[in-house]
Amino acid sequence: MRPGAPHRTTDRTRPARPRPVLGTAPTASRRGLRLLMDAGPWLAVPPEGYGGLENVVATLTTELRRRGHHVVLGTVGESTLPTDGRVSAFASGQFPALAAPYADAAGIGATHALAVADEVRRQAAAGTPFDLVHTHLQVLGPAVLAALGPAAPPVLHTLHWDLHRNAEFYAAFDGRDRVFFAGVSDSQVARGPAALRRQTLGTVPLAVPIPAGPPLPRDERAGHVLVLGRLCALKGADTAVRACLAAGLPLVLAGPVGPFRDQASLDAALADPDHPGRDHPDVRWFAEHVAPSVDGDRVRWVGTVSGAAKDDLLRRARALLTPVRWPEPGGTAVCEALAAGTPVVATAMGCLPSLVDDGVTGFVAADEAAFTAALARLDELDPAACAAAARRRFAPAVMADGYERLYAELLRRTSVAPPRRPGRAVPAHRG
Structure with a gap:
């Protein structure tokens, strides 16, 4: 056609x-x-x-x-x-x-x-x-x-x-x-x-769809925290990297970089001097501000995830991090995380203070220092409270x-x- x-x-x-x-x-x-x-x-x-x-x-x-x-x-x-x-x-x-x-x-x-x-x-x-x-x-x-x-x-x-x-x-x-x-x-x-x-x-x-079963208890979750979504300057993945390195928490980055869904497709484009995606602003930003810290251990980029893989990442994460630098209008990933019983650490931008009940379903941080400090308090948050709030609101x-x-x-x-x-x-x- x-x-x-x-x-x-x-x-x-x-x-x-x-x-x-x-x-x-x-x-x-x-x-x-x-x-x-x-x-x-x-x-x-x-x-x-x-x-x-x-x-x-x-x-x-x-x-x-x-x-x-x-x-x-x-x-x-x-x-x-x-x-x-x-x-x-x-x-x-x-x-x-x-x-x-x-x-x-x-x-x-x-x-x-x-x-x-x-x-x-x-x-x-x-x-x-x-x-x-x-x-x-x-x-x-x-x-x-x-x-x-x-x-x-x-x-x-x-x-x-x-x-x-x-x-x-x-x-x-x-x-x-x-x-x-x-x-x-x-x-x-x-x-x-x-x-x-x-x-x-x-x-x-x-x-967002609400999972049928109860959320995974805190003591059965993996040790990582998660950034989910497009990896770009406005979404603040570099803030998450610095905060997690300072707090000693492993970080998983899940999402595309510009038009590239994973490391293999990005590497192929970077190897081709004529590929138009090389000049995408998200690609340039990622290469300068995030890629140097991606070591496969403390910081991992797993590319775009969907379906059961995404559900599993959310369900097992200790928290979702949303360190955005723009007035977030809607916050789909926040709703998905809370539905999975996963608390959210967010910057106080746009709608995020209205989605995250500070101290109950996550923490809302005024700046990077407060964002980093919140990572030490994740054990104060109850996955069941997060899931209940999502069922009621989202x-x-x-x-x-x-x-x-x-x-x-x-x-x-x-x-x-x-x-x-x-x-x-x-x-x-x-x-």
């Missing part, structure tokens, strides 16, 4: 379902929302290893379908998540292309966004319009859908990033009463421009409840009465 040619597996045999009648209350017989969930073209859903946004989409989509909603996924062809249909512009994830020069990568997001818009128009013409589109594609998702004007279905765009990125866009964007926003934390939205805040319906914290059902409230508010603002599925009303927005 050539790039840019939409690949659709949407259900074309589904009989036409009329739009809800404006101004009428939803009936008890209506089954649920028909929505397009757009994850973008960068990684498969669920991803293999790194991919916080895609993990969130996988978790939310699964829970919404369990509740009776019909979900078509905008993604890449290699995604494996069960859905009610799929629209793709690319057969595989395009994340490695982000290491290419801008002129070579600029059209990827736009190609995907246009395929999603085409599917929206196609479904409307077939008499099976989407009740709403929930897009997670940065900038291009809301921009392209807003350009459809009155023909656009109601659109909710989840913000997964620090809003200083592309601030000019969000400051100028007008959703024309069709496109609205959701944040992943209150601290994230508070940093956004006024125009964005006016069009934001609320915030829904991230969620379970998939909690996130789905939040988005159902925002969907209802979105449809109210766009003058469409929200459908209900049997036995359970879509709750009204209270925020």
Whole structure:
């Protein structure tokens, strides 16, 4: 399949379902929302290893379908998540292309966004319009859908990033009463421009699958602590290295360096003078600030991990370290760690103070000295308390409840009465 040619597996045999009648209350017989969930073209859903946004989409989509909603996924062809249909512009994830020069990568997001818009128009013409589109594609998702004007279905765009990125866009964007926003934390939205805040319906914290069994007790865990996620300057892996060397704790680094998933692929690129990934800023930073300390013993880089390997690393670690240097908007890895009963040591940036209950589920540090000192106090933290907090705050059902409230508010603002599925009303927005 050539790039840019939409690949659709949407259900074309589904009989036409009329739009809800404006101004009428939803009936008890209506089954649920028909929505397009757009994850973008960068990684498969669920991803293999790194991919916080895609993990969130996988978790939310699964829970919404369990509740009776019909979900078509905008993604890449290699995604494996069960859905009610799929629209793709690319057969595989395009994340490695982000290491290419801008002129070579600029059209990827736009190609995907246009395929999603085409599917929206196609479904409307077939008499099976989407009740709403929930897009997670940065900038291009809301921009392209807003350009459809009155023909656009109601659109909710989840913000997964620090809003200083592309601030000019969000400051100028007008959703024309069709496109609205959701944040992943209150601290994230508070940093956004006024125009964005006016069009934001609320915030829904991230969620992760909750393990069925109890967490591993502290005395049965391995000795290492863990950094999980992209290894780059903003994530602060070098701070974790220095802190662990000072505290005498072995450190495992799990995540990609730029477009490279492991040591072998990075070494191959560095051996090729023409490889574009050599000049990736994350690669240059890692080579200068982290690689000299990676000795395979006190500091190990295990590359990107996924599935059972990631679950095992999290479950056995003494703690997850998140020494970020940026206002973290969502903190997926923090939620994953706490769900595994693994406490978190974090810097006091962005949403992290709201996710970590200082002294109970981890420690929140004001600076590197406090971060290092916290590593000596890990035995004060109870894995069972961490797991209980995650079940209460970060379970998939909690996130789905939040988005159902925002969907209802979105449809109210766009003058469409929200459908209900049997036995359970879509709750009204209270925020």
